[in-house]
Amino acid sequence: MNRAIASVLQGISLLVGIATLTFLLFNIIPGDPARIMLGPNASEESVQLLRTELGTDRPLWEQYKLHLSKLLELNLGRSIIDERVVSGEIADKFTTTLKVGLSGLTIALIISYALNLLVFYVPAASSLLIITRFGVVTPTFFSGVTAALIFGVFLPVVPLSGYGSSESTIFTLALPAFVTGLYPIAVMTGILREKIQEALNSLYVHSAFSLGFSRFHIFHAVILRTVAVSWLAGWVNLLSIVFVATLIVEVIFSIPGVGPLLVKSIQQKDYPMLQGIVIVNACFFISLSWISEALFRILDPRIRQHAET
Amino acid sequence: MNTGQLKGRISLNRTLLSFLILILATTTILLAGCQKKTTEKGENLVFGLENEITTLDPIRNSNIYELQVMGQIYEGLVGLDKNNQLIPLLAESWAVSSDFKTWKFRIRKGVYFHEDPIFGPNLTREVEAEDVRYSFQRILSKQSTSSFALVEVIKGAREYQAGKIQNVSGLRVIAPDTFVIELEQPEPFFINRITSPLFSIFPKEAVDLGADIFGKTKAIGTGPFRLVHKSDVEVILERNPKYWRKTEGNVKQLKFLVIKNDQIRLTELKNNKIAMMAIPLSLASAIVDRGKGTPSSPVLKPPFNESYKAAGFKTFNIHFIGLNCEKMDVHLRRAISLAINRKELTRIVTAGTGTVVPGPIPPGIRGYQTAYQDDIFNLEGAKMELKKSKYDPAKDKIELLVHEKGNSEQIGQLVQDYLSKIGIKVILKRLDFNSVIGMIIKGEATAFSMFIEYVFSSPEPMLNVLFHSSKIPVPNFWRYNNPQMDEGIETLRKIGNRTEANALARKLEKLAVDDAPAVFLYQLNNLVIYRKDISNVAYNGHNIPIFSEIAIK
Secondary structure, eight states: OHHHHHHHHHHHHHHHHHHHHHHHHHHHSSOOHHHHHHOTTSOHHHHHHHHHHHTTTSOHHHHHHHHHHHHHTTOOOBOTTTOOBHHHHHHHHHHHHHHHHHHHHHHHHHHHHHHHHHHHHOGGGGHHHHHHTHHHHSOHHHHHHHHHHIIIIIOTTSOSSOTTSTTOOHHHHHHHHHHHHHHHHHHHHHHHHHHHHHHHTSHHHHHHHHTTOOHHHIIIIIIIHHHHHHHHHHHHHHHHHHHHHHHHHHHHTTOOSHHHHHHHHHHHTOHHHHHHHHHHHHHHHHHHHHHHHHHHHHHOHHHHHHHHO | OOHHHHHHHHHHHHHHHHHHHHHHHHHHHHHHHHSOOOOOOTTEEEEEESSOOOOOOGGGOOSHHHHHHHHHHOOBSEEEOTTOOEEESSEEEEEEOTTSOEEEEEEOTTOBOOOOGGGGGGSOOBOOHHHHHHHHHHHTSTTOTTGGGTTTTBTTHHHHHTTSOSSOTTEEEEETTEEEEEBSSOOTTGGGGSOSGGGBOOOHHHHTTOTTTBTTTBOOOSSSEEEEEEOSSEEEEEEOTTOSSOOOOOOOEEEEEEOOSHHHHHHHHHTTSOSEEEOOHHHHHHHEEEEEEOSSSEEEOTTHHHHEEEEEEEOSEEEEEEEOTTTSOHHHHHHHHHHOOHHHHHHHHHTTOEEEOOSSSOTTSTTOOOSOSSOOOOHHHHHHHHHHSSOOTTTOOEEEEEOSSTTHHHHHHHHHHHHHTTTOOEEEEEOOHHHHHHHHHHTOOSEEEEEEEOOOSSHHHHHHHHHOGGGTTTTOTTOOOOHHHHHHHHHHTTOOOHHHHHHHHHHHHHHHHHHOSEEEEEEEEEEEEEETTEEOOOBOTTSOBOGGGOEEO
């Protein structure tokens, strides 16, 4: 109970810290929102009128107080650029980002499982595992464009664009999800491979072989069962990395998610939108850490016992 | 393990491998088969757009892409045709008073807004003078990104923007079909201020839907296309069946598909997912044969020339190096202007898609013939001017601000190189675009690489905003103050004859080039690539495509 309260308090203080830091950073970034909105040709008189309207000409502490009080009311406000409701806009974009990110992670889960299963049956296919390492060494912006060219020019089996459009299908998500999944594929395949090799040297796996169990049964019922916690722990830990990769993938494949919204908000100095994105992301990561902590406790009795003692 | 077991295992491995290969092959075939065939033939046209469309509210326009879509949905009082000739749109006719201060517009009868339930059971209504007044007043509001072009021009607009009065006194409806605009000062060229779709007419009923709807999911105008669907990824328009003007084109559905990455957009053109796109500078050298053709009729490289055509359009933009007149004497500015090899710079920076323009007025404007047909590059002349200046090569350095837009950094590097040949040291300072603008406005910038996309369609307002001393610090970015120029600009307010006005504008252009508050470099042409079955592709000087005239075989 105490642990839960401590976690919540920690989360809240972290959010206040992030809100403050965002505010300060925003004011350090050069550029005047009113000038950006009206453009370089607008007269100083017009720009000053808009500054007053937006409240950006008020003292910094006053602006900070206003933003914090709005935040406490759970009101993220409206975009200063085009008056979109920040919470609605972020919810919409965040859903898209989650879809892409989770699809990437699911692909990673399936591929890492399938590859290890293949290598378990055909050890000669282990060279395939080396190929996956490219996912670790290639940055997402590079692998994204490369994948787009490969699948666009040489192997045009999946569409390169149109996710979120009226022609959007599961296939328009395939390539972005695959690119997002490249890094997790490499990491999770590696983790699973390592754990499987450890298990293969263990006495209980040798016993299973000698008892004449089928390879399929040994892989799933004996090996995977024992290594699943480490494998899934890797999966959960990858969520934050994948989230960042998704933002880049969204920009490359013109997916209307948080990534392009973040870039645009920074360029336009759209403070309410930027703050909203940062706060929602912070909440997401904090909840993620709570969920993974709870999940590990359920999955791994050792952690549970350690916590109890 | 005995031989039988071994054989069995090998057989199992082979079966598993075959099974995996089969799954892989089936998935590939399925994916290929299930992918929607998006070949857009006939009367549907898909245009690949490099930026998302955030809003279709004319007063919140923030980039040319939004304006290009708005130009299909909305119309203003007047516009420009593909030859940049003024055409009447919602104004059937107009007359100006003898003092050039009062403009009376007769609103075209029988023009209806796009059908929508907001208009009640009739689904539409006729455009009236009150709609024009309402739209212009909204354009002059504080939040409007297009107010800059009119706020100091229309009577009462500044007071309205400051919240001192409820209505703009210079906007009046005198009959359901007659609208009057009163100006603060005489402007025989006022009509050329309002040819851009920035000054579009929209119904109050649509705006009253609120900021979450108008411009986001609804955009109602009178243009040749009406909005069907808008998201961050696409905008779908369909032909307005009740459009008042006869058009030649046969495009029934027009879709703008957002594909931000240049390479991916080009690949989607090859895959026939899009039928048309603008050629960005990053792709120009890969697509366009620099050795053949001209910026206005580019020749495509193989294999693009087999399935596609290209066209170039002169739009009202100028790229330049601004020089702060308060920090540099006229001789130093002239030296810089003469030392820059514009022809070479334009060829390198624009990959052959730009036109050298040493003056501030882009070619193609209202019958205007520039005083400069070629580069004014003169190294010896530059050295002589430098000797007359206060610049000391031993200790002086010029800081040139560059940013992420308009190939600014590359231009900066070339300028640095050209000026080093006459002994001027240039230090490049890279900042973000908004910071550069901020420094210019504060007068802190000595030199800066910048570009202008004009919303006007005649030389007079261009000269006025850029060079009149009353426009310091914006848009007279260079803090240029010359009574001779001010007087010439004021004289332009009294000349009703277009030829005479152009002649005086030419003199002022020469003055601007001679005093060199900026080094005008080139005009960037808008290059477009499209499928061979598409014809009648045209853009006007405001960079607005005229999709209503496009024909698809």
